[in-house]
Amino acid sequence: MAQGSRPGAAAGGWGEGAVAIRVPATSANLRPGFDTLGLAPSIYDELTVEELPGGELRIDVSGTGAESIARDESNLVARSIWHVFEAVGIDAPGLRIDARNGIPHGRGLGSSGAAVAAGVLAAKGLLAGRAELSDTDLLRYATELEGHPDNVAPALFGGLTIAWLENGVPQHKKLLVHRGVSPLVFVPETTMSTSAARGLQPSQVPHADAVFNVSRSALLIAALMQSPELLLSATDDKLHQTYRAEAMPETHRLVQALRAEGFAAVVSGAGPSVLVLADGPGRRLEAVEVARRAVDTAWEPLMLAVDFKGGTVRDIAEGALEHEF
Template sequence: MTAAAAVAGGLRAADGLAGRSVHVKVPATSANLGPGFDTLGLALAVYDELDVTVLEQPGLEIEVHGVGEGEVPLDASHLVVRAMAHAFARRGYELPPIRLVAHNAIPHGRGLGSSGAAIVAGVMAASGLLEGAESFTADDLLELATELEGHPDNVAPALFGGLTIAWTTPEGPRHKKLIVHRGVAPLVLVPEHEMSTALARSLQPASVPHEDAVFNVSRSALLVAALIQSPELLLQATEDKLHQSYRAEAMPETDRLIKALRAAGHPAVVSGAGPSILVLASDPSERADAVRLVEESADTAWQALPLAVDFKGATAVPQHR
């Protein structure tokens, strides 16, 4: 049942859920990874954590701590609440009264999948609260999240962890999870300024030269091999001609630093829509060298986050009453 059909037919109350509570944990993600535009994504070990409890009486209570505190809405327009309502509606239920307490660590508007994480958190919370009454397969969760996000490249790694290849079919979005080589040492460089995903996408041309498309097909295939088997190929594998150059004018310092990092041998790419930079280093010493280069070259402050790859993905753990 689609959400529209459920609304048209009238949603039923989700009875018997009062007092249920679930703890949700969702990783940050970096999409594209250079050449894998709208297809490849990587889960990273920075997390938003939420506790969602169904209330006895009507109402909606929201607390936000950490990133977004005092900035994100505290009503039904909150993205986690919208995602929960969407998941409930797809199964024919009204969203019950809830209390949501969020502890956020994923930076907003920096190309680390914060909106995808919020959507995944809502879908996972809904599946956890409805456990026993409804079941959600991996494909169900991906479809629900993609319906709200618009594309699966961020929500797939947030849901399932690791390196994901995501694609769409007439039956809905699909994914393949792969385990990243233990020699890959991600580094995320986060600036103080934000970047609008909508603006970044608006800079993309409607078509690209045939030779650029062929170039990216080869690099995308090579990147999968480099990440799971041959990290020494990461510099060549992260070359891109489809999106980063078109977006460069909107984030000039990101573009300049990526060029400097790559000239020094570091596999640096725009993280998602930017403006953060992802360096797919092959060892911790390479990460340290990249941090020093940025500290010496940047015109503004950048936060360096040496991170692990998250292999687990999102979790929803019921809490006892």
């Protein structure tokens, strides 16, 4: 959009300046890369957002987890939009939000991070011509709301992301994943609290365990980018997933069964979903069969791809991408 310009009224009942946002799920805490590595699987939330006068707030939610989403000022997408407006010194607007959720909630697939990323991207689109937001700005605002950059970086940027803090400022590097890496996610009916999962980890770990994870984190990047045949070894971990096993016994049982058969299975995010990084599309069918034999509880297998695009926002009236990483 040209600096300072605003589009005319959009079709479909949306007003001037309405934007459409699409953000992928995230699988963060990628086994040895705790609080550092994240991946964007191809499950999406899609939203349409426009400014309303007079502080009015209208929120409509459909899809996965819709019944549990707040429709008032505590809504995470709305809060994220207002956070960015406040940060750039512009009064928070009223909002109309229409969300169509595809990302399962409370399953370790980054539903809250996706909501934050969607809000930050929506703010970028709404503020076009009034404030310019860089990638670093987007990651900083999202991290301020979410708490951990690895939870939001994949939703914003797609692919495999490395996230870290530089003098307190969140930074990221996006990497492309080898085309042979074929994600499979097993989603259970149960949920898991991220804070509860984190509470099971010790505040200190043995030096040998820390060195072990450093080596596996480096190997995981190489495996995902160049050598998928190394994924099983590369997804070993001694920092967090074993400690959390007692809170998710069915998840732990499935991970162990899959790994025993040579599959690079990990807990996705804080769980309880299980992510399998298969080294080819056909291997995923074998993993589904292993899971069917290994556990009695119901798991929904999702055959996915790695999202390489990340979050996008477009002006509805113009039909052009406002932002694409």
